[in-house]
Amino acid sequence: MTHTWQITTVVDAARARIATARLAAGHGVPALDRTRLVTALTAQLRQCLTKGGAWRLTLRTTPPSPSEDRPRLWLTLCPHPDDSSDADLTWQASAPAAERAGGAGTTGVPARTAALAEGLLGADDDTARVLDALAEQEALVAFHREELHQTNQGVLALHAELDAAGRAQQELFAAERAARTEAEEARRRLTFLADTSAALTASLNHGEIVRLLPELLIPAYARSVDVWLLGDEEEQAHGHAPRPAAAVVAARTGRPQYAAAHPGGLPGVDDRPPSALHPTRPLLCVPLSARRTALGVLILTPPGERWNPDDAVMLIELARRAGIAIDNAQRFEHNRDIAETLQRALLTDLPTTPGLRLAARYLPATHGLNIGGDWYDAFRQPDGSLIAVIGDVTGHGLHAAVMMSQLRTALRAYAVDGGTPGQLLTRLHLFLHHLQPDLYATAVIARFRPGEPVLTWAAAGHPPPMLRTPDGLVHTLDDKPGAMLGIPLRQAIEDHTVPLPAGSTLALYTDGLVERRAQGIDPGIQRLTEALSALGPPELADDLEGAADRVLDPMLRDSEGDDDVCLLLCHYDSGQRTPTTLPAAPPPPSR
Structure with a gap:
């Protein structure tokens, strides 16, 4: 179905607009699409009147196409063929129509003032429908805006929680690394203590044990190691060498002594002034004892500036085990000498x-x-x-x-x-x-x-x-x-x-x-x-x-x-x- 209007004056344009609105309504075009179509036509008609001359408006419907399952309403506005003006404006628009329209609507609009006023009021109805739809959309937009705001607030709170969780996880990782490092250090000390104890107790020669101690401790745990055995016959034969005061105190009291310019803060160790024999070097003097009897003193200097407190505890335990090993070796040597003397006599x-x-x-x-x-x-x-x-x-x-x-x-x-x-x-x-x-x-x-x-x-x-x-x-x-x-x-x-x-x-x-x-x-x-x-x-x-x-x-x-x-x-x-x-x-x- 096709409808055509000739437009030369503003009244013709108004009548064509009213007729188009009615036909669109009759063909079941939705109010919003109808309003968009008529509004776009009004803008084009205004331009045509401004240019002047004669124009022709055509409205036609097309059946559903393979890509669209509904018929469409097409508008075409172009200069009238008999018009001698040079206007070359051609405008076309379309809107979806109902599959089964209720009626074709009124195509003719009288040129009376009352008819035009009625058409104008009818256009306001479509506008009202559009405004109602816009109000609904605005409410929906406001609702979604509020939802979005709440979502943003939740996202911000989640980000804050994630940041806090990330910081807590970093702290846990740092604590775990520190604990693992501490455990590795403890394992290293225990392994060293076990291996050293096995090496010391494997010998029944106290001189060999004394020679072995520096080999085991240098350079990992000491820069220098001196073993002072009380009552050493070889030392007495070559003259008594002076010993640091801290070593003498350690032998007399049975407590480890630390001699340095500044306190060492080592657990179980007494702090003393620096040694007069070695004023620039810190000294750790650990007694060697067995069965509550002083056998000697282990005199150490640190491998660096000072000792780690855990290393000092390990060295004190090692000295205790070394004292027991030396005591066992000396007793064995004494018994062996007695046995060999007895054997030679037999x-x-x-x-x-x-x-x-x-x-x-x-x-x-x-x-x-x-x-x-x-x-x-x-x-x-x-x-x-x-x-x-x-x-x-x-x-x-x-x-x-x-x-x-x-x-x-x-x-x-x-x-x-x-x-x-x-x-x-x-x-x-x-x-x-x-x-x-x-x-x-x-x-x-x-x-x-x-x-x-x-x-x-x-x-x-x-x-x-x-x-x-x-x-x-x-x-x-x-x-x-x-x-x-x-x-x-x-x-x-x-x-x-x-x-x-x-x-x-x-x-x-x-x-x-x-x-x-x-x-x-x-x-x-x-x-x-x-x-x-x-x-x-x-x-x-x-x-x-x-x-x-x-x-x-x-x-x-x-x-x-x-x-x-x-x-x-x-x-x-x-x-x-x-x-x-x-x-x-x-x-x-x-x-």
Whole structure:
């Protein structure tokens, strides 16, 4: 449907405007869109009247298009074709119409004043509707503005909370880093204290502990370290060196002292004036004590300007542990000296007998006290026979050595009355069983009679003797032995005899020479056989002492040092050589 209006005057323009408004209303154009359309048309008509000439306004409707599901109302304003003016203004606008309009509306508007006034009032109705819609929109805008304001206030409050949470989180992170750093420092100190304590207690030599302390503390915890031991014999021999007053006070009071120009503020440490010996250096003097007895003082200078309080606490604890380690080492050394003196007193001189040469070696275990239950002995009986014995008391240390001494004394007493090796061992068995029911021993006794080329021997639970004959062969004397001495069993230990050609050598030994935990005893006996076979007759006859050393050397290469070693060599030459007085057995060498 199309409508056309000719416009030359203002009345024509007003009539066209009114008709357009009515047609738009009739086609169901919404009030807001209708008002926008009519207002835009009014502005264009005003421009046309200003330009003058004749104009044509066309209104047409179009059906729904594929992209739009509603019909549209189109307005076109252009110059009239018959107008000779040069106006080239063409204006076009559109608005959506209802899919089913209620009516086409009135197209003709009379040119009466009343009709124009009615049209003007009708336009005010649309304006009122628009104003109502605008009022609703303003209320909605105000509502949303208030919502936006409230939202902004919430966002601002949230930002403030987030800022506070961020600052709190930063503070927590800083506290966590500080706590982690403190924990790492504490772990480092505890690890150092544990490792240092293990190193100090691993040694039983107090001089080694004193030398180790500076190596452990420099440069991490001290610039210099001086260990002053009270009653140090070496220091007294070279003259008493002056000591800082703080060190003297620490030794006298048993409390750590800090000597510096300014207080150190170290926990558990007394502050003192700077030392006259070292006025420019702070000194930390920590007593070394054990069992409430002052052993010395640890004198330290700081690695930097001053000590960290936690480091000072750690150093005080380290000094306490070092004092205990030094005290243990000094006590061990004292007991070891006593034990070695006792051991040397128990080792007797070997006798000289025509036709028989003797050489002995004793090496105590290197772990613990250098004293044990292994022993050797050789003595004459009233009939001129020579008894050679080697034995081993179970256990180790001073108790075993005391029991060994009693057995040796008892054997010598029993031998005065005569008796064969088996009889002597039988009596020792009864003696040990009644004297120490919970202590046992093993032993081998060999008897050499003057002028008789026969060896009589007996064993009680001991490794078998080895006899090297002049032809270089080594025989293991493993005839039936007796059981261990002291076990709760009645036994009569048998004697055994073997020919003894001139130039023969008998080897008696303890299990520490041949037995190894990982291998047992058989491989060791085989190596001892090989070592004895390798000896030549001249060195056995002329240098039995050197031969004993040459036997020990290959046997001790894999020794674990946890058992005593005893060896007694008896070389028989039938009196063909002039006997010489052999020197006493040397003191036990260290291994």
